[in-house]
Amino acid sequence: MKKQTQGPIGIFDSGYGGLTILKEIRKTLPQYDYIYLGDNARAPYGTRSFDIVYRFTLESVKYLFSQGCRLVILACNTASAKALRTIQQHDLPEIDPTRRVLGVIRPTVERLGEYSTTGHIGIFGTPGTIQSESYDMEIAKLHPGYRTIGHACPMWVPLIENGEAESDGADFFVKQETERLMEKDPAIDTVVLACTHYPIMFKKIRQYMPSHITLLKQGEIVAESLAAYLKRHPSMEQRITRNESGGSCRFLTTENSYKFSSMASLFLGEPIHADTIEL
Numbered sequence: 001m002k003k004q005t006q007g008p009i010g011i012f013d014s015g016y017g018g019l020t021i022l023k024e025i026r027k028t029l030p031q032y033d034y035i036y037l038g039d040n041a042r043a044p045y046g047t048r049s050f051d052i053v054y055r056f057t058l059e060s061v062k063y064l065f066s067q068g069c070r071l072v073i074l075a076c077n078t079a080s081a082k083a084l085r086t087i088q089q090h091d092l093p094e095i096d097p098t099r100r101v102l103g104v105i106r107p108t109v110e111r112l113g114e115y116s117t118t119g120h121i122g123i124f125g126t127p128g129t130i131q132s133e134s135y136d137m138e139i140a141k142l143h144p145g146y147r148t149i150g151h152a153c154p155m156w157v158p159l160i161e162n163g164e165a166e167s168d169g170a171d172f173f174v175k176q177e178t179e180r181l182m183e184k185d186p187a188i189d190t191v192v193l194a195c196t197h198y199p200i201m202f203k204k205i206r207q208y209m210p211s212h213i214t215l216l217k218q219g220e221i222v223a224e225s226l227a228a229y230l231k232r233h234p235s236m237e238q239r240i241t242r243n244e245s246g247g248s249c250r251f252l253t254t255e256n257s258y259k260f261s262s263m264a265s266l267f268l269g270e271p272i273h274a275d276t277i278e279l
């Protein structure tokens with residue numbers, strides 16, 4: 001049988017947020033090669049229309065495919081909410097039915113039963129993710145009887161993308177949104193940080209949330225789900241470049257590479273170098 005060519009796993013986000021997913025994926029699956037693509041020049045996606053998020057996401061996925069990726073993770077809730085299904089159902093069969101694009105919403109919702117006792121789930125997300133009602137629909141499917149309370153935080157991603165995550169302004173907006181969410185339903189016991197940028201402000205969010213609330217970051221959840229996926233799909237696993245002494249990671253951005261590299265090094269806690277690409 002002809003040997004299939006191998007390639008790295010593609011990790012995509014509108015900007016820096018997907019780094020919180022990449023970090024956990026690399027911890028769990030250090031043997032694979034990765035390419036991270038942040039579309040920072042066009043972030044945030046969270047306030048953009050369905051059509052635009054779909055078009056930008058598809059361009060990024062195609063770019064990652066052109067770099068040899070067989071499997072791409074949309075490490076972005078907004079893209080998972082607005083573009084994933086169309087890409088899976090409409091574009092992949094045409095581009096290459098053997099490649100796969102996976103998102104972050106379903107793996108997160110699958111795990112909610114492990115954390116919530118009241119079944120009242122708060123969702124912090126971008127306006128796009130919340131308006132799409134993707135979490136409401138997925139939770140209704142997998143956990144009938146649960147109540148989903150979505151809350152959009154339009155200022156959180158711009159604060160992070162602009163390096164203001166530690167500022168007084170961030171305190172103001174984190175306090176405001178956490179109070180507003182809890183006013184909507186005091187029975188909430190579990191809150192999903194349903195935007196991959198938000199863990200960058202985790203300490204601040206934790207500080208303003210009541211202490212009995214479980215705050216869920218998606219990084220570990222997505223990493224475990226990817227590991228399980230690759231176990232279930234050995235034919236895909238064999239198509240990923242691996243190195244038992246540690247895989248590599250390339251970083252790509254649509255923004256200035258110096259700017260991306262310094263911010264990403266800060267978030268990942270290790271020096272990285274990114275290249276600028278045009279989509």
Ligand code: DGL
Binds near residue numbers: 044046126
């Ligand atoms: N990190 C993306 C998400 O998970 C977000 C954001 C954006 O560009 O607004 O939704």
